[in-house]
Amino acid sequence: MAGVVWADSEYGFLAFFVLDGLGAAAAFATGRALAGGWSPLWRIGPATVALAAAVRFLHYALFQEELLSLHYYLVAFALLLAMAWLGYASMRARQMATQYSWAFERIGLRWRAR
Secondary structure, X not given: OEOOOEOOOOOHHHHHHHHHHHHHHHHHHHHHHHHHOOXXXXXXXXXXXXXXXXXXXXXXXXXXXXXXXXXXXXXXXXHHHHHHHXXXXXXXXXXXXXXXXXXXXXXXXXXXXX
């Protein structure tokens, strides 16, 4: 996986684990916040683009990795987008089941009519 998902360097895995892990937590929280404000799903895209750029900048600033690497940016973007969607879906299912409990029940990350 070294060189494909994380940089092939001395601290490549550590940098990926710490920085992308923190970025994934931030993306999850971003997805929950967007769903909490009843924003449409497409808004997680632009938020994730900016968050992935910030994560790549931290890789560059803290671990001297290449700043403008499209490959690693896309890896970070894919991970963060998945986590943002997961946060969004979990919050939206909770909202629908809580605020419209008479009409919907929660089924994992989805909801269904009663």
